[in-house]
Amino acid sequence: MKSIVLFGASGHAKVIIDVVERCGDYRIAGLVDSGKTRGETWFGYKILGGESELRELADRYSFEGGIVAIGDNWTRRLVADRVLDQLPGFSFVSAIHPSACLGRGVQVGRGSVIMAGVTINSDTRIGDFCIINTSASIDHDNEVEDYASIGPGAVTGGGVHVGRFSAISIGASVIHGRTIGAHTVIGAGATVIDDIPANSVAWGTPARVVRSRKPGDRYL
Numbered sequence: 310m311k312s313i314v315l316f317g318a319s320g321h322a323k324v325i326i327d328v329v330e331r332c333g334d335y336r337i338a339g340l341v342d343s344g345k346t347r348g349e350t351w352f353g354y355k356i357l358g359g360e361s362e363l364r365e366l367a368d369r370y371s372f373e374g375g376i377v378a379i380g381d382n383w384t385r386r387l388v389a390d391r392v393l394d395q396l397p398g399f400s401f402v403s404a405i406h407p408s409a410c411l412g413r414g415v416q417v418g419r420g421s422v423i424m425a426g427v428t429i430n431s432d433t434r435i436g437d438f439c440i441i442n443t444s445a446s447i448d449h450d451n452e453v454e455d456y457a458s459i460g461p462g463a464v465t466g467g468g469v470h471v472g473r474f475s476a477i478s479i480g481a482s483v484i485h486g487r488t489i490g491a492h493t494v495i496g497a498g499a500t501v502i503d504d505i506p507a508n509s510v511a512w513g514t515p516a517r518v519v520r521s522r523k524p525g526d527r528y529l
Contacts, residue, residue: 310336312371313402315378316360316388318342318351322378324443325422326352328406329376335402338372360388363395374400377420377438382456382474383525385438389420401438409441418455436473448485460497472507476528481516492524 313335315322322340329335340351343359350356357366366372375392379385392399401420405411409427417423418437426444429435433447436455441447443461451465454473459465463477466485471477475493483489483501493505496512505511509518510528522528 310334311373311402312336312338314338314357314366314370314372314375315340315354316342316375316392317378318345318356319378319380321380323352324424325376325378325404326354328404328422328424331407332404334404335374338370340378341366341375360391360395363392367396374402376402376404376422380440380458381527381529382440382458382476386456386474389438412449424461430467442479454491474524492522494522494528 318340329337337354339355339357341357341360345356347356347358377385377388379388403417403419403421405423406425408425409423411429412431414432415429416434418435420438421435423441424443427441429447430449432449433451435453438456439453440458442459445459446464448465448467450468453471456474457471458476460477460479462480465483468486469483470488472489472491474491475489477495478497480497481495481499487501488504490505490507492507493509495501499512499516500514501516508521510520510522511518
């Protein structure tokens with residue numbers, strides 16, 4: 310069984326640990342988190358060290374891949390880049406909870422995680438380093454670009470396009486054929502009936518743009 314590490318030790322990491330354990334494809338060697346003390350235990354797994362020690366840790370523990378277990382889309386990208394700077398060619402793996410239902414033709418990119426109870430219908434493409442969170446429903450022919458996230462219980466209709474780094478928050482709904490631009494946040498419980506431009510924050514029913522945002526602005 311392939312040995313992997315998780316980058317980040319947080320509540321989000323707990324959920325990813327559960328997904329990895331249940332899918333049974335990988336063995337977790339431990340966690341890497343610069344904000345934790347080496348040797349302490351997080352959700353049953355040892356903190357191996359921090360990001361600055363990656364070359365040493367890779368030699369010592371012989372892990373063969375990993376997942377960035379961080380919920381914020383931009384931060385997830387920064388961590389992935391730092392890993393690749395130290396370990397070029399590092400293998401980021403995806404994990405899919407066994408209760409998730411994926412239709413024919415669905416593609417899931419590297420480093421992405423599909424949580425419990427998710428439905429993804431036919432010919433949808435999930436990019437690299439995405440999060441499809443608990444009980445989200447994504448209909449046919451969607452495109453969810455790299456580093457985007459779909460929150461718990463969020464729903465999209467057919468043919469929806471979600472741009473890079475964008476976040477569809479908990480319980481939001483996007484009707485069919487709509488485009489959410491890159492670096493955009495759709496607020497919790499919103500109903501999207503029109504396209505939403507890039508670099509925006511939108512909420513409400515129907516969803517309206519309430520302000521702009523810059524790439525990397527925090528939203529969690």
